[in-house]
Amino acid sequence: MDNHLRETLLDSKSVFTGKMINLRVDNVQLPDGKKAAREVVEHPGAVAVVPVLPDGRIILVKQYRHPVGEVTWEVPAGKLDKKEDPEGCAYRELEEETGYKAKKMRKLTAFFTTPGFTNEVIHLYAAQDLAETSQKTDDDEFIDVLEVSRADAMWMIRSGEIKDAKSIIGILMAEELI
Protein backbone atom coordinates (compact mmCIF):
# COMPACT_ATOMS: atom_id res chain seq x y z
CA MET A 1 0.00 0.00 0.00
CA ASP A 2 1.19 3.52 -0.85
CA ASN A 3 4.09 1.99 -2.77
CA HIS A 4 3.41 4.38 -5.65
CA LEU A 5 4.37 7.23 -3.24
CA ARG A 6 7.34 5.75 -1.36
CA GLU A 7 10.99 6.63 -1.81
CA THR A 8 13.85 4.15 -1.34
CA LEU A 9 17.04 5.12 0.46
CA LEU A 10 20.14 4.74 -1.71
CA ASP A 11 22.83 6.24 0.52
CA SER A 12 23.22 8.57 3.47
CA LYS A 13 25.94 11.03 4.43
CA SER A 14 26.32 12.71 7.84
CA VAL A 15 27.04 16.43 7.44
CA PHE A 16 26.93 17.76 11.01
CA THR A 17 26.66 16.40 14.55
CA GLY A 18 25.50 19.02 17.05
CA LYS A 19 24.28 19.54 20.59
CA MET A 20 20.57 19.60 19.71
CA ILE A 21 20.41 18.40 16.11
CA ASN A 22 22.34 16.40 13.52
CA LEU A 23 22.15 16.89 9.76
CA ARG A 24 22.47 14.27 7.03
CA VAL A 25 21.90 14.26 3.28
CA ASP A 26 20.27 11.13 1.85
CA ASN A 27 20.00 10.13 -1.77
CA VAL A 28 16.71 8.41 -2.55
CA GLN A 29 15.08 6.72 -5.51
CA LEU A 30 11.69 8.23 -6.38
CA PRO A 31 8.63 6.16 -7.30
CA ASP A 32 9.35 6.72 -11.01
CA GLY A 33 12.96 5.48 -10.67
CA LYS A 34 14.61 8.92 -10.77
CA LYS A 35 16.93 10.08 -8.00
CA ALA A 36 16.72 13.01 -5.58
CA ALA A 37 18.64 14.36 -2.56
CA ARG A 38 16.84 14.78 0.78
CA GLU A 39 18.20 16.97 3.60
CA VAL A 40 17.27 15.53 6.99
CA VAL A 41 17.62 17.26 10.37
CA GLU A 42 17.74 14.59 13.07
CA HIS A 43 16.13 15.64 16.34
CA PRO A 44 15.64 13.51 19.50
CA GLY A 45 11.96 14.48 19.83
CA ALA A 46 10.33 16.65 22.45
CA VAL A 47 7.33 17.09 24.71
CA ALA A 48 4.98 20.05 25.10
CA VAL A 49 2.54 20.49 27.98
CA VAL A 50 -0.60 22.61 28.25
CA PRO A 51 -0.84 23.26 32.01
CA VAL A 52 -4.49 23.82 32.97
CA LEU A 53 -5.16 25.37 36.40
CA PRO A 54 -8.29 24.39 38.39
CA ASP A 55 -9.97 27.67 37.32
CA GLY A 56 -9.37 26.84 33.64
CA ARG A 57 -6.47 29.28 33.15
CA ILE A 58 -3.51 28.07 31.10
CA ILE A 59 0.14 28.65 32.03
CA LEU A 60 2.32 30.10 29.27
CA VAL A 61 6.06 30.71 29.22
CA LYS A 62 7.87 33.52 27.45
CA GLN A 63 11.39 32.99 26.21
CA TYR A 64 13.83 34.28 23.64
CA ARG A 65 14.21 32.01 20.61
CA HIS A 66 17.46 32.81 18.89
CA PRO A 67 16.62 31.09 15.53
CA VAL A 68 13.65 33.43 14.99
CA GLY A 69 15.20 36.41 16.81
CA GLU A 70 12.07 36.95 18.90
CA VAL A 71 10.65 36.53 22.36
CA THR A 72 7.77 34.04 22.01
CA TRP A 73 4.81 32.93 24.10
CA GLU A 74 4.69 29.14 24.26
CA VAL A 75 3.43 26.27 26.35
CA PRO A 76 6.15 24.62 28.45
CA ALA A 77 8.23 22.18 26.41
CA GLY A 78 11.58 20.50 26.22
CA LYS A 79 13.46 17.93 24.29
CA LEU A 80 13.66 14.29 25.28
CA ASP A 81 16.80 13.04 26.94
CA LYS A 82 18.16 9.80 25.50
CA LYS A 83 15.56 7.03 25.78
CA GLU A 84 13.49 9.21 28.13
CA ASP A 85 9.82 8.32 28.46
CA PRO A 86 7.76 11.22 26.98
CA GLU A 87 5.28 11.32 29.87
CA GLY A 88 8.07 11.46 32.46
CA CYS A 89 9.72 14.22 30.44
CA ALA A 90 6.41 16.14 30.38
CA TYR A 91 6.18 16.07 34.20
CA ARG A 92 9.82 17.15 34.49
CA GLU A 93 9.71 20.00 31.95
CA LEU A 94 6.45 21.37 33.36
CA GLU A 95 7.92 21.62 36.85
CA GLU A 96 11.30 22.97 35.70
CA GLU A 97 9.85 25.71 33.49
CA THR A 98 6.78 26.80 35.48
CA GLY A 99 7.32 25.70 39.06
CA TYR A 100 4.12 23.63 38.97
CA LYS A 101 3.89 19.90 39.62
CA ALA A 102 1.02 18.02 37.96
CA LYS A 103 -0.86 15.03 39.34
CA LYS A 104 -2.52 14.24 36.01
CA MET A 105 -0.95 14.22 32.53
CA ARG A 106 -3.30 13.49 29.63
CA LYS A 107 -1.88 12.79 26.17
CA LEU A 108 -3.51 14.93 23.47
CA THR A 109 -1.55 13.73 20.45
CA ALA A 110 1.92 13.38 18.94
CA PHE A 111 2.79 15.25 15.77
CA PHE A 112 5.59 16.02 13.30
CA THR A 113 6.66 19.67 13.53
CA THR A 114 7.79 19.93 9.89
CA PRO A 115 8.18 16.55 8.19
CA GLY A 116 9.63 18.02 4.98
CA PHE A 117 13.08 18.32 6.57
CA THR A 118 13.15 16.89 10.11
CA ASN A 119 12.08 13.76 11.99
CA GLU A 120 11.18 15.82 15.09
CA VAL A 121 8.10 14.47 16.91
CA ILE A 122 6.43 16.42 19.71
CA HIS A 123 4.40 14.50 22.27
CA LEU A 124 1.66 16.82 23.47
CA TYR A 125 -0.01 16.65 26.89
CA ALA A 126 -2.55 18.50 29.00
CA ALA A 127 -1.48 18.72 32.66
CA GLN A 128 -4.08 18.99 35.42
CA ASP A 129 -4.27 18.96 39.23
CA LEU A 130 -1.34 21.36 39.53
CA ALA A 131 0.47 22.16 42.80
CA GLU A 132 3.00 24.97 43.13
CA THR A 133 6.66 24.04 43.76
CA SER A 134 9.54 26.11 42.33
CA GLN A 135 10.94 26.91 38.88
CA LYS A 136 14.27 25.23 38.01
CA THR A 137 15.36 26.23 34.53
CA ASP A 138 18.46 24.96 32.72
CA ASP A 139 21.66 27.04 32.78
CA ASP A 140 20.95 28.52 29.34
CA GLU A 141 17.18 29.00 29.79
CA PHE A 142 15.60 32.31 30.85
CA ILE A 143 11.84 32.10 31.10
CA ASP A 144 8.92 34.31 32.22
CA VAL A 145 5.67 32.64 33.30
CA LEU A 146 2.12 33.97 32.76
CA GLU A 147 -1.31 32.58 33.59
CA VAL A 148 -4.03 33.43 31.06
CA SER A 149 -7.68 32.50 30.68
CA ARG A 150 -8.48 30.09 27.88
CA ALA A 151 -10.38 32.89 26.12
CA ASP A 152 -7.28 35.10 26.29
CA ALA A 153 -5.11 32.28 24.96
CA MET A 154 -7.54 31.79 22.04
CA TRP A 155 -7.40 35.52 21.38
CA MET A 156 -3.58 35.44 21.46
CA ILE A 157 -3.72 32.75 18.74
CA ARG A 158 -6.21 34.62 16.56
CA SER A 159 -4.27 37.89 16.86
CA GLY A 160 -0.94 36.20 16.07
CA GLU A 161 0.54 36.94 19.50
CA ILE A 162 1.05 33.19 19.99
CA LYS A 163 2.78 31.96 16.85
CA ASP A 164 4.49 28.77 17.95
CA ALA A 165 3.04 25.64 16.30
CA LYS A 166 3.08 23.29 19.33
CA SER A 167 1.45 25.97 21.50
CA ILE A 168 -1.32 26.67 18.97
CA ILE A 169 -2.05 22.95 18.62
CA GLY A 170 -1.93 22.44 22.40
CA ILE A 171 -4.30 25.28 23.22
CA LEU A 172 -6.75 24.40 20.42
CA MET A 173 -6.75 20.70 21.31
CA ALA A 174 -7.06 21.34 25.04
CA GLU A 175 -10.05 23.59 24.23
CA GLU A 176 -11.54 20.65 22.33
CA LEU A 177 -10.73 17.82 24.67
CA ILE A 178 -10.54 18.86 28.30
Place this chain on the structure above:
Amino acid sequence: MDNHLRETLLDSKSVFTGKMINLRVDNVQLPDGKKAAREVVEHPGAVAVVPVLPDGRIILVKQYRHPVGEVTWEVPAGKLDKKEDPEGCAYRELEEETGYKAKKMRKLTAFFTTPGFTNEVIHLYAAQDLAETSQKTDDDEFIDVLEVSRADAMWMIRSGEIKDAKSIIGILMAEELI
Protein backbone atom coordinates in the same frame (compact mmCIF):
# COMPACT_ATOMS: atom_id res chain seq x y z
CA MET B 1 11.29 45.30 27.08
CA ASP B 2 12.09 41.61 27.49
CA ASN B 3 15.79 42.50 27.71
CA HIS B 4 16.14 40.14 30.68
CA LEU B 5 15.33 37.29 28.24
CA ARG B 6 17.24 38.30 25.10
CA GLU B 7 20.44 36.78 23.78
CA THR B 8 23.10 38.74 21.87
CA LEU B 9 24.82 37.32 18.80
CA LEU B 10 28.60 37.05 19.21
CA ASP B 11 29.58 35.20 16.02
CA SER B 12 28.08 32.99 13.35
CA LYS B 13 29.52 30.12 11.30
CA SER B 14 27.93 28.57 8.23
CA VAL B 15 28.09 24.76 8.41
CA PHE B 16 26.03 23.64 5.39
CA THR B 17 24.34 25.18 2.35
CA GLY B 18 21.69 22.92 0.83
CA LYS B 19 18.82 22.78 -1.63
CA MET B 20 16.05 23.34 0.92
CA ILE B 21 17.86 24.37 4.10
CA ASN B 22 21.11 25.89 5.34
CA LEU B 23 22.68 25.27 8.73
CA ARG B 24 24.73 27.65 10.86
CA VAL B 25 26.05 27.61 14.40
CA ASP B 26 25.87 30.90 16.31
CA ASN B 27 27.56 31.78 19.56
CA VAL B 28 25.41 34.00 21.75
CA GLN B 29 25.72 35.83 25.04
CA LEU B 30 22.98 34.87 27.51
CA PRO B 31 21.13 37.42 29.69
CA ASP B 32 23.45 36.58 32.63
CA GLY B 33 26.59 37.18 30.52
CA LYS B 34 27.46 33.51 29.98
CA LYS B 35 27.91 32.09 26.49
CA ALA B 36 26.07 29.35 24.61
CA ALA B 37 26.02 27.82 21.11
CA ARG B 38 22.81 27.85 19.06
CA GLU B 39 22.26 25.59 16.05
CA VAL B 40 20.06 27.32 13.47
CA VAL B 41 18.44 25.71 10.42
CA GLU B 42 17.71 28.44 7.88
CA HIS B 43 14.55 27.84 5.84
CA PRO B 44 12.98 30.15 3.21
CA GLY B 45 9.50 29.87 4.74
CA ALA B 46 6.45 28.14 3.33
CA VAL B 47 2.71 28.33 2.82
CA ALA B 48 -0.02 25.84 3.73
CA VAL B 49 -3.57 25.97 2.42
CA VAL B 50 -6.79 24.43 3.77
CA PRO B 51 -8.91 24.02 0.63
CA VAL B 52 -12.60 24.14 1.56
CA LEU B 53 -15.10 22.89 -1.06
CA PRO B 54 -18.58 24.48 -1.33
CA ASP B 55 -20.09 21.50 0.57
CA GLY B 56 -17.64 22.03 3.44
CA ARG B 57 -15.34 19.12 2.62
CA ILE B 58 -11.58 19.69 2.92
CA ILE B 59 -9.01 18.54 0.38
CA LEU B 60 -6.05 16.60 1.81
CA VAL B 61 -2.94 15.35 0.07
CA LYS B 62 -1.01 12.20 0.88
CA GLN B 63 2.71 12.04 0.24
CA TYR B 64 5.81 10.23 1.38
CA ARG B 65 7.98 12.26 3.76
CA HIS B 66 11.47 10.83 3.74
CA PRO B 67 12.67 12.52 7.00
CA VAL B 68 9.97 10.70 9.01
CA GLY B 69 9.89 7.59 6.80
CA GLU B 70 6.12 7.69 6.51
CA VAL B 71 3.30 8.52 4.15
CA THR B 72 1.44 11.45 5.73
CA TRP B 73 -1.91 13.16 5.27
CA GLU B 74 -1.44 16.90 5.02
CA VAL B 75 -3.03 20.04 3.67
CA PRO B 76 -1.41 21.29 0.44
CA ALA B 77 1.78 23.24 1.11
CA GLY B 78 5.03 24.31 -0.41
CA LYS B 79 8.05 26.42 0.27
CA LEU B 80 8.37 30.01 -0.85
CA ASP B 81 10.48 30.75 -3.88
CA LYS B 82 12.92 33.64 -3.44
CA LYS B 83 11.02 36.82 -2.55
CA GLU B 84 7.73 35.15 -3.51
CA ASP B 85 4.58 36.69 -2.07
CA PRO B 86 3.01 34.12 0.34
CA GLU B 87 -0.53 34.59 -0.99
CA GLY B 88 0.59 34.09 -4.59
CA CYS B 89 2.50 31.00 -3.49
CA ALA B 90 -0.65 29.69 -1.76
CA TYR B 91 -2.68 29.97 -4.99
CA ARG B 92 0.12 28.27 -6.95
CA GLU B 93 0.76 25.37 -4.55
CA LEU B 94 -2.95 24.66 -4.15
CA GLU B 95 -3.42 24.31 -7.90
CA GLU B 96 -0.20 22.34 -8.47
CA GLU B 97 -0.86 19.80 -5.71
CA THR B 98 -4.64 19.36 -5.90
CA GLY B 99 -5.72 20.52 -9.36
CA TYR B 100 -8.06 23.10 -7.84
CA LYS B 101 -7.92 26.84 -8.47
CA ALA B 102 -9.25 29.12 -5.70
CA LYS B 103 -11.02 32.44 -6.14
CA LYS B 104 -10.70 33.35 -2.46
CA MET B 105 -7.67 32.96 -0.18
CA ARG B 106 -8.16 33.94 3.45
CA LYS B 107 -5.15 34.23 5.78
CA LEU B 108 -5.63 32.29 9.01
CA THR B 109 -2.27 32.99 10.67
CA ALA B 110 1.49 32.65 10.30
CA PHE B 111 3.45 30.51 12.75
CA PHE B 112 6.90 29.15 13.59
CA THR B 113 7.07 25.39 13.04
CA THR B 114 9.74 24.76 15.69
CA PRO B 115 11.49 27.95 16.84
CA GLY B 116 14.03 26.10 19.01
CA PHE B 117 16.18 25.29 15.98
CA THR B 118 14.76 26.85 12.79
CA ASN B 119 13.49 30.18 11.50
CA GLU B 120 10.87 28.46 9.32
CA VAL B 121 7.59 30.40 9.15
CA ILE B 122 4.46 28.91 7.60
CA HIS B 123 1.82 31.28 6.25
CA LEU B 124 -1.52 29.52 6.62
CA TYR B 125 -4.57 30.15 4.41
CA ALA B 126 -8.08 28.84 3.86
CA ALA B 127 -8.97 28.63 0.16
CA GLN B 128 -12.57 28.93 -0.99
CA ASP B 129 -14.57 29.17 -4.24
CA LEU B 130 -12.62 26.31 -5.81
CA ALA B 131 -12.78 25.36 -9.50
CA GLU B 132 -11.25 22.17 -10.88
CA THR B 133 -8.26 22.48 -13.24
CA SER B 134 -5.45 19.88 -13.28
CA GLN B 135 -2.72 18.68 -10.89
CA LYS B 136 0.85 19.71 -11.81
CA THR B 137 3.29 18.38 -9.25
CA ASP B 138 7.04 19.01 -9.23
CA ASP B 139 9.38 16.40 -10.73
CA ASP B 140 10.18 14.92 -7.32
CA GLU B 141 6.66 15.13 -5.86
CA PHE B 142 4.21 12.18 -5.88
CA ILE B 143 0.90 13.06 -4.31
CA ASP B 144 -2.54 11.46 -3.78
CA VAL B 145 -5.57 13.70 -3.24
CA LEU B 146 -8.58 13.00 -0.99
CA GLU B 147 -11.70 14.99 -0.12
CA VAL B 148 -12.95 14.52 3.45
CA SER B 149 -15.75 16.03 5.50
CA ARG B 150 -14.68 18.41 8.21
CA ALA B 151 -15.94 15.91 10.80
CA ASP B 152 -13.74 13.20 9.27
CA ALA B 153 -10.75 15.55 9.26
CA MET B 154 -11.35 16.30 12.96
CA TRP B 155 -11.55 12.58 13.65
CA MET B 156 -8.29 12.02 11.73
CA ILE B 157 -6.65 14.57 14.05
CA ARG B 158 -8.04 13.05 17.23
CA SER B 159 -7.09 9.52 16.19
CA GLY B 160 -3.55 10.57 15.21
CA GLU B 161 -4.05 9.74 11.53
CA ILE B 162 -3.23 13.35 10.68
CA LYS B 163 -0.01 14.13 12.54
CA ASP B 164 1.49 17.02 10.61
CA ALA B 165 1.57 20.27 12.61
CA LYS B 166 0.55 22.72 9.85
CA SER B 167 -2.34 20.46 8.84
CA ILE B 168 -3.63 20.14 12.43
CA ILE B 169 -3.45 23.92 12.91
CA GLY B 170 -5.08 24.56 9.53
CA ILE B 171 -8.00 22.23 10.06
CA LEU B 172 -8.59 23.39 13.67
CA MET B 173 -8.38 27.07 12.72
CA ALA B 174 -10.56 26.64 9.63
CA GLU B 175 -13.13 24.94 11.88
CA GLU B 176 -12.97 28.00 14.11
CA LEU B 177 -12.91 30.74 11.54
CA ILE B 178 -14.68 29.84 8.32
